[in-house]
Amino acid sequence: MLKPPKGMTDYLFEDAEKLEWIMERIRNVFIRFGFRPFVTPALERFEVLSAKGGLGEAVKDEIYWFEDKSGREIALRFDHTMPLARIAAAHPDLKRPIRRYCIGRVWRYDNPQRMRKREFWQADVDIVGSESVFADVECVGAVCQALREIGFSGFRVRVNNRKLIESAVRVFTDDVRTVFRIIDKLDKIGPEKVRDELSGVCNAESVMRLISLRGEPEKILSQLKGEGKQEILEFFSLCRRYDIPAVLDLSLVRGLEYYTSLVFEIDAGEGVSFGGGGRYDSLIGIFGRPEPATGMSIGVTRVFEALKDSVERRRIFVAVTDTELAEKAIDVCAKLRSAGIPCEYEVCGRNLKKQMEYADRTGACTVVILGKKELEKGQAVVRNMINGKESTVSLDDLPNALQE
C-alpha cells in the first residue's frame, strides 16, 4: 500500500541529492561538449515505439502500454532514442548535425532483479546527420568525460563493429541472430557455457577463437576479413585525443536488429555495464528520410548504485534562542539565500536544544544562532557543527563568513 509500484524506488534526501548531483555533473559535461537538450513526453504512441528494429507487437511484453480513454494505444518510452528518431524524422528543418542530449526517466516492463528496475534514468547524447566516425567518438568521449567527473576511472569502453562480426560469423552459419544472442552472454555465463550453447548451432571452436581475440586492434583486424575494419581503426586512432579507454572486443554484440555498425559498451568491471550505444543508421529511415545517426547512453541508476558515498551538501540552519526572534530568522535566511547559501530556519517553534538536535540529525554543517544579546550588537553566533567551535560574527559579514 505504502510502497511504490513494483520495480520502482523512492529516493529520499541523501539518495535524491546523490542522484541529482550525478545528473548535474553529466548535464554539465554534455553542455560543455556542445550538446543541447530535448525534453520529450514520457508517453509516446505505441506505433512509434514498436517501429524500432521491426520488433512490432512483441515489444508489448517488455514495455508499459495501455489504451487511453479514446482507445489510442499509448506506451511509456523505454529509451530516449526512439523519441529522437521520431523528432529527427518530423523535423527535416532542424540544422544538421543534430547534437542533442536527454536526461530522464525511462520505463521497462522487466522483472526486477540485480541492477534492473522498471523505472530508471538514462542520460543520452546523440548526433544525427553525420556518418563520420568523428560523430561516434564525440559521443563516446562525452560519456567518458562525464563518468570521470562523477569520479569513476576504472571503466573500459568495449568496442566492436556489427558489420565485421556479422560477416565473420556468417562464414560459419547463417543463423547469425542466434549466435549473437549466445555470445552476448559471455560475461554472464562464461566461456565454457557459451561454447556448449554454440556447439548446437555452428562450429563452436571457430566462433570461440574469433570472439576471444584480444590485443591491439591492428593485429586482430589483420587476421580477419570483412567489412567494418576501417571504422574501428579510425575510431581507435581518435580515442587518444579524448582519453577514451577503448578495447576492441569481438564478443560485444548489443542488441539484435538495432545497431548497424560501431557498437560500444561501458564496462565497469564485474559484469556491470554503465551504459552503451552505437551507430543506428537505419532507424530514422523507418519514420522518414533515412539518415545516419549515432549515440551513447549512461545508465544513471546503475552509476548511482555503484557510487557508495553520498554527496556532501553545505546546508545551514538558522536557530533562535527565543520564538520571539523567529521573524528575525526569516530576514537572516533571506540575506543568506540571496547570497546563494542554502539555509533554513525553525518552523516548528521548538526550543534551542531541539533546534540543535534537528540541525545535527539532518546534517547541517553550520548553525547560526540568533540570540537577544548578540542581536542588540548586530551580531550572531556561528557554530561549526563538525568541530563544535563557535564564533561571533556581525550580521553584515554573515554571508562571507559562511561562504567557505
Next chain:
RNA sequence: GCCGAGAUGGUGUAGCGGUUAGCACAAGGGCCUGUGGAGCCCUUGGCUCGGGUUCGAAUCCCGAUCUCGGCCCCA
C-alpha cells in the same frame, strides 16, 4: 511469462502452535525556557494481504502481492 529464497513497528531483528509479540536504533516529548551528536524517563507505532487446518496461527498449508537472486528478454 518461468524457477528459487524470503517478508514481524520507519530501519535492523527476537519469537517458530497458547507470549501483555521482546530488543536496539530512528521518530515525538520530558529531565534542561541560550547550545546537537552522552545519559535517564515517557509516548507513538508491528506480525504483507486473502483463504484454510486447529479449541487456539506471527508460527502449519494454499493462493496473491512485494523484495532479492536466476531464466527468458534486454530496445
